[in-house]
Amino acid sequence: MRFTPAPLPFVTGLLLGLLTLSWLGSVVESTRLAESFVRFHMWLNVESGYFPTARQIRAVVKRRIGPEPTVHVIVGGSSVEHGVGQHESLIWTRFLQEHLGPEFRVTNLAQRAGSSTDFGNIGAELLLHEGRPVIYVAGSNMTTFSMDIRYSFYRHAMFDAWHRGYLLPWPPRDQLMRDVAWRGPSAARGAALGSLLDAYLNFNDLWNFVGYEYANSNWNRLLAERSFDSRASFPDPDYMPEQYANLRYLSDMTQAMKIVKDQILSPTDPRWQRTLASTEQMTPPRLRAVTLAMIDLDSPYYVDRLDPIEREAFVATAYEHARRLREIGFRRAEVPAIDFTTDDYIDRTHLSVSGGQKLAAKIAPIVRTMATELGYLQ
Amino acid sequence: MRFYFANIGRWSLSLIAGLVTALVMHYMLYKIGLPLKPFIYVVF
Numbered sequence: 262m263r264f265t266p267a268p269l270p271f272v273t274g275l276l277l278g279l280l281t282l283s284w285l286g287s288v289v290e291s292t293r294l295a296e297s298f299v300r301f302h303m304w305l306n307v308e309s310g311y312f313p314t315a316r317q318i319r320a321v322v323k324r325r326i327g328p329e330p331t332v333h334v335i336v337g338g339s340s341v342e343h344g345v346g347q348h349e350s351l352i353w354t355r356f357l358q359e360h361l362g363p364e365f366r367v368t369n370l371a372q373r374a375g376s377s378t379d380f381g382n383i384g385a386e387l388l389l390h391e392g393r394p395v396i397y398v399a400g401s402n403m404t405t406f407s408m409d410i411r412y413s414f415y416r417h418a419m420f421d422a423w424h425r426g427y428l429l430p431w432p433p434r435d436q437l438m439r440d441v442a443w444r445g446p447s448a449a450r451g452a453a454l455g456s457l458l459d460a461y462l463n464f465n466d467l468w469n470f471v472g473y474e475y476a477n478s479n480w481n482r483l484l485a486e487r488s489f490d491s492r493a494s495f496p497d498p499d500y501m502p503e504q505y506a507n508l509r510y511l512s513d514m515t516q517a518m519k520i521v522k523d524q525i526l527s528p529t530d531p532r533w534q535r536t537l538a539s540t541e542q543m544t545p546p547r548l549r550a551v552t553l554a555m556i557d558l559d560s561p562y563y564v565d566r567l568d569p570i571e572r573e574a575f576v577a578t579a580y581e582h583a584r585r586l587r588e589i590g591f592r593r594a595e596v597p598a599i600d601f602t603t604d605d606y607i608d609r610t611h612l613s614v615s616g617g618q619k620l621a622a623k624i625a626p627i628v629r630t631m632a633t634e635l636g637y638l639q
Numbered sequence: 640m641r642f643y644f645a646n647i648g649r650w651s652l653s654l655i656a657g658l659v660t661a662l663v664m665h666y667m668l669y670k671i672g673l674p675l676k677p678f679i680y681v682v683f
Contacts, residue, residue: 266653274657275664282665310673417672448674455672468669478666479673 279462284363286463289470291317293493294485295324299349300369304495305481307414308373310479311472312493314465315383315422322368322384330366332637333388334628337381338400341557342371346505346611349497353617357398360625364638371400372415376408377554378543379415387427389547394637396628397552401594403524403579405536406554406586407543411441420456421465427509431545481615509607510562517609521563525574528581537585551635555620556583558598560606592631597623 294305298321305311322335336342337356344352354369361367370381377399385397399406410416422428423438442453459465472478473492482486487495500508526532544552556579558564564575576599583594597620598605598612605616613622632638 264649264652266656267649268653270650271657271660272655274654274659275661276657277654278658279665282661312673451672459672462665462668464665464669465672468666478670540679550643632669 268468269626271323281622282464282467283462283613286465286467286470289467290320291470291473291493292320294473295320296326298324298368299352299497300329300343300354302349302495302497302499303373304498305473305492306372307417308489309483310481310488311477312417312465312469312533314469315387315418315425315427316466317469318370318380318383318418318422318524319427321370331394332366332632333365333385333393333395334361334365334367335381335385335395336367336371336398336400337375337377337385337386338371338555339557340371340373340374341610341612342369342381342398342400342555343367343373344371344612345373345499346607347614348499348501351502351614351617352499353612353621356618356621357625357628361628365628365632373538374414376406376413377401378407378540379413382544382548383418383422383427385551386429386545386548387422387549388400390429392428394632394635395551396631396635396637397548398624398628399552399554400581401554401556401586403556403558403575404526404532404582406540406582408431409535409539410437410543411445413486416449416508417452417456417465420453421459424456429545429547433542434545437542448455495502505613509613510560512609514563517563518566519566520609521559521575522571524559524578525571526578526581527574527581528577533581533585537589539543540586541589550592551631552591552593553624553631554583554586554591554594555624556580556594556596557610558596558601559609560603561601562603562606563605563609593627595624595627 294317301313303309305313342511344354347353354367358367370384372380385395388395410419419437439448442457445453475491477489477492558579564572567575579596583596586594601616601619605613605619607613
């Protein structure tokens with residue numbers, strides 16, 4: 262028997278269904294994710310096919326775990342700030358939280374292969390947008406603070422946040438976000454247009470919720486046969502220090518040294534202009550005013566192999582970047598790893614637990630000073 | 640009477656078909672936004 266749907270009830274069902282699902286997407290919130298949050302670890306990020314949404318970032322930042330803190334400290338940046346090399350129980354942001362005490366709430370939104378302008382900034386900006394006291398602790402590599410949004414692995418979250426009005430208004434960035442949807446590279450265009458649709462239909466929020474709480478529907482080669490388990494069932498996979506013992510400094514020396522040397526820029530190098538222009542475009546002045554930028558340094562395991570002139574130029578590059586960031590309005594820009602040792606890293610860039618402890622101890626007083634300067638603390 | 644019930648049945652089935660299509664469409668919109676192949680391995 263052939264069934265032909267009657268048009269009116271079919272369209273009614275379609276619209277009703279879409280409206281209901283969109284509404285559901287707008288209200289679901291995984292309290293488990295927010296309340297147990299340490300970081301968006303490998304099984305909760307794009308690497309394993311899970312794309313956290315701007316609403317999930319908001320839920321994490323505003324998680325209800327005790328009284329509202331006096332100051333929110335949002336950490337953004339790359340895998341260095343994410344804490345690759347540190348088990349979640351020994352992650353540097355836990356030490357930072359201990360140093361700062363209960364008046365502060367530290368939230369680590371840094372992402373592997375991310376930057377300070379494509380994910381963590383969303384958490385800081387949405388709080389600033391609401392007039393809440395926030396300090397943004399933002400990692401930066403030697404010569405670039407921001408990543409081109411068109412090629413960022415986390416562009417989906419930025420477009421999502423932008424469409425939902427979580428980002429601070431900043432005309433140069435707004436223009437870029439608008440342009441990408443129509444004139445950007447195809448992958449970025451897809452993310453931009455998808456976010457526009459998602460702002461009304463909330464499909465990413467709903468199915469991310471289902472994937473986290475009940476069953477995931479994206480096959481991923483890292484997870485293989487476990488791909489369809491709920492993401493909540495996956496623990497943070499980073500190792501304990503003893504497990505890292507045999508995994509440290511395994512990179513090819515020639516290749517690592519080439520990367521180290523390639524980061525050296527003279528103060529007159531024209532590339533500074535390009536990188537600073539990108540930073541200015543992607544970082545609203547209001548965010549810069551509450552940001553502590555940390556320029557990450559490579560491990561002395563490699564840097565000490567440079568000849569003395571190169572080594573001096575390498576360190577000078579980091580300080581030059583910090584100076585230029587301060588010049589364009591960043592409240593602080595520091596090079597905290599300047600006296601770290603080989604033991605404070607697990608590889609060229611990532612800190613070991615001891616490195617994380619040193620980093621936390623170094624920046625905590627700066628964060629506290631900034632909180633006073635900004636009038637957050639009496 | 641029979642015609643009346645047949646009509647109600649067709650209406651209900653059409654409504655359900657619409658709801659199911661909405662569910663599939665909503666899910667497809669989510670899936671379509673995901674990259675076909677993982678892309679972060681180039682970095683790690």
